[in-house]
Amino acid sequence: MNLIKIYSEKDAAPYINKRVGETKFGEKVGFVDSLESLKNHSSNYVLLGIPEEIGVRANYGNPGTSKAWNTALGSILNIQHNHLTNAENVILLGEIDCDTQMKQAENILKADKHYAEKLGELVFQIDHKVAEVVKAIVAAGKFPIIIGGGHNNSYGNIKGTSEGFKKPINCINFDAHTDFRALEHRHSGNGFSYAFEEGFLSKYFIFGLHRNYTSEAVFALMKKNSEKVKFNLFEDITINQNKSFSEALAESENFCSNDNFGIELDMDAIEIMGSSAITPSGFSVTHARQFVSYFAKNKNASYVHLCEGAPSTGVASNQVGKAIAYLVSDVIS
Numbered sequence: 009m010n011l012i013k014i015y016s017e018k019d020a021a022p023y024i025n026k027r028v029g030e031t032k033f034g035e036k037v038g039f040v041d042s043l044e045s046l047k048n049h050s051s052n053y054v055l056l057g058i059p060e061e062i063g064v065r066a067n068y069g070n071p072g073t074s075k076a077w078n079t080a081l082g083s084i085l086n087i088q089h090n091h092l093t094n095a096e097n098v099i100l101l102g103e104i105d106c107d108t109q110m111k112q113a114e115n116i117l118k119a120d121k122h123y124a125e126k127l128g129e130l131v132f133q134i135d136h137k138v139a140e141v142v143k144a145i146v147a148a149g150k151f152p153i154i155i156g157g158g159h160n161n162s163y164g165n166i167k168g169t170s171e172g173f174k175k176p177i178n179c180i181n182f183d184a185h186t187d188f189r190a191l192e193h194r195h196s197g198n199g200f201s202y203a204f205e206e207g208f209l210s211k212y213f214i215f216g217l218h219r220n221y222t223s224e225a226v227f228a229l230m231k232k233n234s235e236k237v238k239f240n241l242f243e244d245i246t247i248n249q250n251k252s253f254s255e256a257l258a259e260s261e262n263f264c265s266n267d268n269f270g271i272e273l274d275m276d277a278i279e280i281m282g283s284s285a286i287t288p289s290g291f292s293v294t295h296a297r298q299f300v301s302y303f304a305k306n307k308n309a310s311y312v313h314l315c316e317g318a319p320s321t322g323v324a325s326n327q328v329g330k331a332i333a334y335l336v337s338d339v340i341s
């Protein structure tokens with residue numbers, strides 16, 4: 009089973025729009041030829057793509073997340089290289105090899121009685137690849153920046169990071185949804201509940217949860233696990249204004265940042281962002297940037313995952329890639 013397609017300069021070149029007198033981000037990033045050689049590279053941040061949408065389909069969502077990685081890469085590699093953007097501290101590692109699973113998913117028909125379960129089996133296979141690659145990055149002492157795919161990939165990120173550190177980790181998730189759904193077949197709505205159940209996720213905070221997208225059963229489950237699972241509501245921050253955005257950041261920080269934690273950001277928490285579950289009401293891209301920038305500076309921050317972007321579903325498809333590029337630059341700058 010191929011885990012990853014490792015990139016070289018040749019893979020990056022077609023994305024870079026060179027211009028005389030300017031240097032682009034993609035002309036300065038580093039490359040490695042194997043996961044093993046990561047530890048010998050001096051750069052800290054490792055860019056990894058997950059071009060899949062099987063988890064979203066298995067959760068009855070709108071497909072399109074498989075395209076976020078390539079779209080984002082086009083924007084990231086054309087960021088201007090200057091004294092503020094820090095491209096030399098980035099390794100462009102490559103992408104999880106999702107080809108086999110994506111092809112098999114295409115052959116599973118919606119009419120199939122076991123449609124969702126069969127897709128869930130393929131998600132399980134991708135979980136394995138993501139966890140192995142993320143574990144290798146973390147064990148090499150690097151900071152993964154993972155882009156794309158559905159939020160099912162939170163499971164592989166958490167598992168891989170936890171195995172890399174040899175202990176459970178915490179996680180703060182900027183999201184309209186908990187993705188703490190039932191432990192049925194694997195899909196984009198239960199990555200965190202599976203990671204929690206299997207002991208890879210210790211404490212979990214959902215930042216800006218929407219009341220309209222959360223079932224009473226999930227509220228009850230979070231209440232039952234309230235020592236370990238907490239949230240604040242989007243409505244309390246932005247509509248009722250019971251707490252400021254800064255207070256909301258501090259609340260999640262106090263809960264999770266005393267130990268290694270992952271930063272998850274679901275693009276569907278951003279208002280009218282092209283994503284698998286576009287929301288008409290949500291945070292701005294600037295809020296998302298503030299969130300990522302704030303937490304990426306924390307000494308216990310251990311990875312960032314920017315997921316669920318689906319360029320073709322957006323009002324303007326190139327905005328998804330540009331938004332992801334801003335978020336990446338907020339992590340590394």
Ligand SMILES: N=CN[C@@H](CCC(=O)O)C(=O)O
Pocket residue numbers: 067068069070158159160185186187189196197198221284285316
């Ligand atoms: N990762 C997203 N999870 C959401 C999907 C919602 C939707 O597609 O409408 C969830 O399961 O609730």
